[in-house]
Amino acid sequence: MERIDFINAKRIVIKVGTNVLRGDDGQVSMPRVYSFIEDISKLVKAGKEVIFITSGAVGLGKKKLGLESTAGMALKQACAAIGQSKLMSIYENGFDSYGIIAAQILLTEDDFSIRSRYLSLRITLNKLLEMKAVPVINQNDTVSTIELLETRDERKEIACFSDNDKLSALVASELDADLLIILSDIEGLYDSNPKTNPNAKLIKEVDEVTEDVMALACGTSDGGRGGMKTKLEAAKLVTRFGGKVLIANGKIPFIINKIFSGADEGTMFLPSAENLSGKKRWIGYATNIIGKIVVNDGAKEALLQEKSLLPVGVVEVLEEFKKGDVISILDESRHEIARGIVNYDSQACEKLKGCHSNNIAEVLGFKNYDEIVTRDNITLL
Numbered sequence: 001m002e003r004i005d006f007i008n009a010k011r012i013v014i015k016v017g018t019n020v021l022r023g024d025d026g027q028v029s030m031p032r033v034y035s036f037i038e039d040i041s042k043l044v045k046a047g048k049e050v051i052f053i054t055s056g057a058v059g060l061g062k063k064k065l066g067l068e069s070t071a072g073m074a075l076k077q078a079c080a081a082i083g084q085s086k087l088m089s090i091y092e093n094g095f096d097s098y099g100i101i102a103a104q105i106l107l108t109e110d111d112f113s114i115r116s117r118y119l120s121l122r123i124t125l126n127k128l129l130e131m132k133a134v135p136v137i138n139q140n141d142t143v144s145t146i147e148l149l150e151t152r153d154e155r156k157e158i159a160c161f162s163d164n165d166k167l168s169a170l171v172a173s174e175l176d177a178d179l180l181i182i183l184s185d186i187e188g189l190y191d192s193n194p195k196t197n198p199n200a201k202l203i204k205e206v207d208e209v210t211e212d213v214m215a216l217a218c219g220t221s222d223g224g225r226g227g228m229k230t231k232l233e234a235a236k237l238v239t240r241f242g243g244k245v246l247i248a249n250g251k252i253p254f255i256i257n258k259i260f261s262g263a264d265e266g267t268m269f270l271p272s273a274e275n276l277s278g279k280k281r282w283i284g285y286a287t288n289i290i291g292k293i294v295v296n297d298g299a300k301e302a303l304l305q306e307k308s309l310l311p312v313g314v315v316e317v318l319e320e321f322k323k324g325d326v327i328s329i330l331d332e333s334r335h336e337i338a339r340g341i342v343n344y345d346s347q348a349c350e351k352l353k354g355c356h357s358n359n360i361a362e363v364l365g366f367k368n369y370d371e372i373v374t375r376d377n378i379t380l381l
Contacts, residue, residue: 009178015053015168019185020250039256041098049129053137053168057083080141091136101133106140112286122174169234173281180238183250188267206269209236235269237285241276245269284379291321292328300331308371314353320346338380340373
């Protein structure tokens with residue numbers, strides 16, 4: 001795709017991470033922050049709609065308190081509470097100097113996972129953009145703990161997001177954004193790790209985020225919660241609904257202005273023709289997952305052919321869940337292949353595993369559906 005076509009976007013989500021905001025001294029680089037504000041203000045005045053997703057609250061709180069470390073959940077939450085007001089004052093004052101209104105939005109995973117809140121958030125964000133304001137979004141680390149856990153192994157629940165890369169993708173998905181820009185501390189996606197291989201080559205364009213592309217990701221960024229893996233996961237989600245993604249180096253001076261001036265910066269991820277519906281996006285990516293069902297090879301093959309999940313294909317039920325919950329569907333190797341809205345609770349599914357649909361009423365004493373999960377309520381991953 002030609003660069004001019006790629007940057008031709010009306011609605012844009014821009015995400016900056018902790019490492020981009022920090023200067024060489026480890027503190028927030030105010031000149032860099034104000035360069036982002038200036039560039040975004042130009043876009044808004046040119047008629048673009050921009051949503052800005054930022055990290056930095058915990059770091060600013062840590063600095064304000066004069067701490068060397070933020071070990072411990074309560075301390076991190078306290079730092080977030082102190083740092084968030086400082087972070088927002090920087091953006092509010094900066095955008096105000098250009099005559100742009102900044103609107104603070106702090107989000108937790110429940111704002112996406114609970115569908116009524118998900119839809120309400122969409123309405124609010126659309127209204128802010130209609131008013132030509134810039135929503136400034138961050139995770140609400142003060143009240144949410146799931147994003148602050150050190151590893152995913154510390155929790156049974158699969159959160160819909162645990163870093164701002166995934167959050168940016170969910171926001172872009174929810175608002176049908178044309179373009180998501182993820183500003184990192186490297187140029188983009190390389191064919192090997194540029195920090196260890198001086199001959200690594202930058203990949204300028206990616207048609208599809210395949211397993212081979214995901215394999216190019218390595219490690220977690222110092223100071224951040226993500227890394228290239230979470231950025232590629234974000235790119236996969238956004239391109240599945242027809243959006244475009246650009247990963248570029250946020251430490252290049254006035255990088256946003258360079259991008260929209262047509263400069264050949266970063267790695268472009270091209271939109272897919274799949275164009276997932278809003279409901280399918282919510283099922284697959286915007287919900288917290290606790291319940292899981294393991295299926296046999298026959299059921300897996302049926303799911304990959306976009307068919308429903310029948311009781312006969314279920315071999316194991318993991319964790320407790322209610323009817324109407326979104327569950328994870330795993331193959332027998334415990335690899336997640338899909339997510340779906342389940343028609344029966346975990347106790348009923350346990351009784352039904354391996355049964356034929358004709359026997360559901362006999363086994364349960366009632367029958368709501370022939371399927372454990374109907375195909376219209378399944379999103380393949």
